[in-house]
Amino acid sequence: MTFRRFNIGVFAASMLLSVFLLFASAKVCAQAESQHEFLSVATPATILYDAPSLNAEKLYVASINLPLEVMVKVVGWMKVRDHHGHLAWIEDSHISTKRFVLINSPVGHIYLSPDQASPLIFQAQRDVILEWLGMIAGGWVKVKHQDGQIGYIRADQVWGV
Structure with missing residues (x-):
């Protein structure tokens, strides 16, 4: 009788560990997918x-x-x-490791500050590559053109964020 309880206890512990590892690995995978x-x-x-x-x-x-x-x-x-x-x-x-983004809309609009009401610095055509300088709150990306101009573009206008 004791032997049988031991086997059931080991089986239950093994199943509990398997379920825990399954959920833990799913959480790690979900985190990996959300952080590109x-x-x-x-x-x-x-x-x-x-x-x-x-x-x-x-x-x-x-x-x-x-x-x-x-x-x-x-x-x-x-x-x-x-x-x-x-x-x-x-x-x-x-x-x-130096990051760049690529314009994925027909025309990317780069502004002086992260606000569409701010002055437009320049526009870039689809597939132009800009240096990524960082993410800004509100869905903006700070970028630098190869000519040295720095500005802000909406994150939905670039690929590589």
């Missing part, structure tokens, strides 16, 4: 592959400062998603 990591291409012309190997099929060449969303990291490689949603692998030596 964006990096950028560090070299002028970087090949992206369909697998983490130099022998894999070459998919396309990415230009410097292109923002990429990191999906998976393995030794020497990162699986990334570009602004079109394409997945590819890139050597991690070709990645920079």
Whole structure:
């Protein structure tokens, strides 16, 4: 009789631990999904592959400062998603932690301050890359153009936030 209770107790404890680990891993996954990591291409012309190997099929060449969303990291490689949603692998030596964003609307409006009533500094066409200087409360991003102009753009007008 004692042996049977012990087995039931071990079984119940095992089931309770399994349920706890399942919920804990689901919470970690949900947190990971809500916190996107964006990096950028560090070299002028970087090949992206369909697998983490130099022998894999070459998919396309990415230009410097292109923002990429990191999906998976393995030794020497990162699986990334570009602004079109394409997945590819890139050597991690070709990645920079300096962040950039890409205009994803027909025209991006960059203002003097994070307010649409403030003066418009400049406009940028779709696919123009701007340096990301940080998120601002209220859905604004502080950016810098390659010419040195600094301003604010709505986060919904750029990809890579």
